Amino acid sequence: MKTTSVIILFLSIAFGAQEQSDSLSALLENKQGSERIDVLHQIVIDVWLNYPDRAMQYGEEALKLSEDLGDSILISKSLRLIAGVYYYKGDYEHSLEYNNRAFDLAVLLKDSSLMNNGYNNIGLLYYNLGSYQTALEYLLRAKLMKESIGETYGMATTLNNIGLIYHRLGDFKEARKYFREAFAVAEQMMRDDDKIYSLNNVGITYLKENNLDAAMDHFKSGLELAQEVKNINWGAVSLRGIGEVMMRRGDMDSSHLLFSKSLSDSESIDDKKGISEAYFLLAQHALRRGNTEEAIQYLDLSNEKAFQLQLRQQRLDNLKLYSEVYRDEGNTPLEIKYLNEYIKLRDSLFQDVVTRNLNLVPLKLKEEADRYRLTQQQAEFQNQLLTNQLFAIIIIITVPLLVVMIVLLRKNDKKKRELEEYNEELKRTQKLLITSEKMASLGVLAAGVGHEINNPLNFIKNGIEAVSKKISENKDIDDEELKSYFKIINEGVDRTANIVKSLSHFSRRAPGANDRCNINEIIENCLLILHNKIRNRIRVITNFTSQSAELKGNEGRLHQAMMNIISNAEQAIKGEGTIEITTRRKNDVMEIWVEDDGEGIPEENLLKISDPFFTTKSPGEGTGLGLFITFSIVEEHNGHIDVKSSPSEGTKFIITLPL
Known part of the structure; x- marks a missing residue:
């Protein structure tokens, strides 16, 4: 989990941006002057994350119109928005140039709010360029100016960014202090996005300290809030955090499922940074499972996105992981190759920092230590090659030594077998x-x-x-x-x-989904297993289709899904009650209705039942993964589940599977 994936810059980004920007584009036809500039500014904000080239065109048009009007405030805002587009394209140098131009205008106008915004943006850019000392100076100025003029808008963002610097420097306790202060401000301002951002950042610091319980609590709180406000981006970040916790706990199945869900969510909004991070985590997951070939495939996909956005830190992390993969494979030449590329890229980033006269001696010392270790590895590798060649010559020339070498080789073979x-x-x-x-x-x-x-x-x-x-x-x-x-x-x-x-x-583990499955027989098997819990208490009514109930799928997985749903129905009935199960063919699909007259599900929980770790059971009685896994199994079979329920009428699950 890298903090570079959760940085807020310049202005907040709204979801549903594509639809909103299309409607705003239609408004441009009737707008002139400053009104047209305002609409252009809003379009830039809506599309700069996923469509930077389009955003740049609108930003440049807004800047030209602002200059024609001679309105310094509009010029300053246009410059800041163009700087934001360069930021999301990964071009930090041009972003810094435009932010400095906007800041100079703010100073001439003596506008404290614009100057404050400039301090925050420039500080964040120095952070991304690795100039942490300069970044901290600018961000602390932004904080002090906000406090002096009593401005609370954007304070949470500034506090979070200060926390990120301390996090990068390894001072996690100080970082948490600013993240929590940011959360308090966001809560007071009712800024849900900033609250989720702060929760995820606190979770990351605990993850770095290996405090898995505290990290899980904050990531789960962030995920719950993100789902409540439909913030897909921050929800994907929370899923990746939870997945990392589960992976460190050794739950490889759950962590893989969460990383995959995070990847799917990031792809749905074309969040290239999130996609790159998700692939990186899947590569780490594959390496932990010993699947180096799969790890390399995921790293290649992560690198593709990192190059598109010029995500230099992501590329560094990828190169480091490449070297670890090949180290595990025992491929020393490729391990050294990628470690060399890692140090070369980090050296180039370091040179950028040096040009700004920053004191980064600790970082440089660490780089020198890595370089020294690499030199030692290269020397050892060359020495090993030379030794092997020397032994080969001795074996060819000296027959007695050949006998000795054969004995040694046999011993080595024995050790190898052991x-x-x-x-x-x-x-x-x-x-x-x-x-x-x-x-x-x-x-x-x-x-x-x-x-x-x-x-x-x-x-x-x-x-x-x-x-x-x-x-x-x-x-x-x-x-x-x-x-x-x-x-x-x-x-x-x-x-x-x-x-x-x-x-x-239930013990079948078919690798694919090509079994011929009879849905009626699967349901009968589940009812037979649950007979002891149901008998003398619950009346089961089955209305099975008279037509063929066969479809292609993974029989074991479908048994698991139907068992989860029928078990939930049984648990929802506290006393006596009825469960009615109906199967029917409809066009090219099979529908399975499972209805109970139990307690029902409150309306506020209906949207959460498929979420991972959501449960209303007492601690120790449920993991909150049952229905999440069931929904995943049905999706694997290209089907879907509809749920209707109310506390007074019970619950109806309608499962639809293609024939």
């Missing part, structure tokens, strides 16, 4: 750790199945005892009576086989 066996054992142990949590869930299921197996086994036991008793009495036995006993035995055996067969469906 190391391979150790690695295999380590992989098996890791696999056991990963599956332990899944096995815990299966234990609960198996307990219910065991209870159900006891009943049919009693049928078998009683039938056998009755037959034994008849035989021991040595009397004539009525064939019909004997048949009835054997019928009891067969019935018990059949019921036992059916229950065990139903359980086997």
